[in-house]
Amino acid sequence: MVPLLDVNAQNHPLEAEFTAAFQRVFKTGHFIMGNEVTQVEAELAALTESRHCIGVSSGTDAILLALMALDIGPGDEVLVPTFTFFATAGCVSRVGATPVFVDSCPVCFNIDLADAKAKITSKTKAIIPVHLFGQCADLDGILALAQEHGLKVIEDAAQAIGARYRGRSCGTMGDFGTYSFFPSKNLGGFGDSGALVTQDDALAEKARILRNHGMQPKYFHHLVGGNFRIDALQAAILRVKIPHYPEYTIGRQRNASHYIEQLSQVPGIAQANPIHCHCSTTQQTWAAENGVKIILPVAYAHNDHIWNQFTLRVLGTGRRDALKQHLLDQGIGCEVYYPLTLDQQPCFQHLPASSRQGCTTAHQLASEVLSIPIYAELQESQIAEVISAVSTFAATNP
Numbered sequence: 001m002v003p004l005l006d007v008n009a010q011n012h013p014l015e016a017e018f019t020a021a022f023q024r025v026f027k028t029g030h031f032i033m034g035n036e037v038t039q040v041e042a043e044l045a046a047l048t049e050s051r052h053c054i055g056v057s058s059g060t061d062a063i064l065l066a067l068m069a070l071d072i073g074p075g076d077e078v079l080v081p082t083f084t085f086f087a088t089a090g091c092v093s094r095v096g097a098t099p100v101f102v103d104s105c106p107v108c109f110n111i112d113l114a115d116a117k118a119k120i121t122s123k124t125k126a127i128i129p130v131h132l133f134g135q136c137a138d139l140d141g142i143l144a145l146a147q148e149h150g151l152k153v154i155e156d157a158a159q160a161i162g163a164r165y166r167g168r169s170c171g172t173m174g175d176f177g178t179y180s181f182f183p184s185k186n187l188g189g190f191g192d193s194g195a196l197v198t199q200d201d202a203l204a205e206k207a208r209i210l211r212n213h214g215m216q217p218k219y220f221h222h223l224v225g226g227n228f229r230i231d232a233l234q235a236a237i238l239r240v241k242i243p244h245y246p247e248y249t250i251g252r253q254r255n256a257s258h259y260i261e262q263l264s265q266v267p268g269i270a271q272a273n274p275i276h277c278h279c280s281t282t283q284q285t286w287a288a289e290n291g292v293k294i295i296l297p298v299a300y301a302h303n304d305h306i307w308n309q310f311t312l313r314v315l316g317t318g319r320r321d322a323l324k325q326h327l328l329d330q331g332i333g334c335e336v337y338y339p340l341t342l343d344q345q346p347c348f349q350h351l352p353a354s355s356r357q358g359c360t361t362a363h364q365l366a367s368e369v370l371s372i373p374i375y376a377e378l379q380e381s382q383i384a385e386v387i388s389a390v391s392t393f394a395a396t397n398p
């Protein structure tokens, strides 16, 4: 049996430290804000190399808070990748703005800059690049585009805490960066929490006030905020894991290297080539000419990928679902992130057609992707099991 994720394998060895953290909060009786929150914010600021870190209730609320602090609302358009988790666009709708869905790169799965550029209008106020599966989007290109058109940039780094782009830490390059500590993220807590970072003193101050009902000083409200606070208990739990975070990343990177080294030897399986970045048609021709049926993910040379997911592309109608069933039959966990792009979601069908057009590469990805176990604590024998199962599929389903 190889589960897709085993949170106990990471958490149980630290039981004594978690118990001590619980005791610390329990004894003080201080459950809202306070020292644990201040401390975790300082530690997360150090980890992410940011000037300000604001602990919040979830990764979703971090995005919402960033949009609120930037005054994005009705009448505004926000560019978002269509191939991402729902929260990226859901928050845009919740502040009353219109998400405009952008197609994806077939190599790294991140936002397609050319398509983003083509979708800018006089109403576009912001862009939310997502560093999907742990690899940074094309930030230099995005920042240049944002500068040219006066757009705000919110980096959705929910899946990419600690990942780097040309030496810079993911989440620190835009106006805001957002992180999630949902248990399946690389730094996973015991429930929901998240964080927002910024390098701008005024934006940090505004986000801090909005996090607590827009209240400053107590019981005086110049802004309408919400309750977006991180729990002290959750902060204490995260503080146990932060010192171990580098080991978790090393484990994931080691597992990804194993998969790539061994699976790329198998006939019909090849790693994606960065040459095909943003160009689906040349990639399709390359796959057809070389008999490639399964494409392995690739980390661009300028990125430090943290492998929140290790995502295969299985080409050919129905073959992804066949591989998924093949793995599940052998007790190997796997999942489709994401089966439907956001422009295809029922709740967004009322949006104007101009918000939802031209996402053909992303639609293709949604029908081909399959993520396999990559968590740091995987045993070598488990990795071997996964490799063997994928190889058998490739050999028997040419």
Ligand SMILES: *Cc1c(COP(=O)(O)O)cnc(C)c1O
Binding pocket: 058, 059, 060, 061, 084, 085, 087, 088, 130, 156, 158, 159, 179, 180, 181, 182, 192, 193, 194
């Ligand atoms: C997980 C995730 C979120 C939301 O984080 P939560 O903590 O679950 O609210 C937002 N964006 C992306 C890309 C995510 O993967």
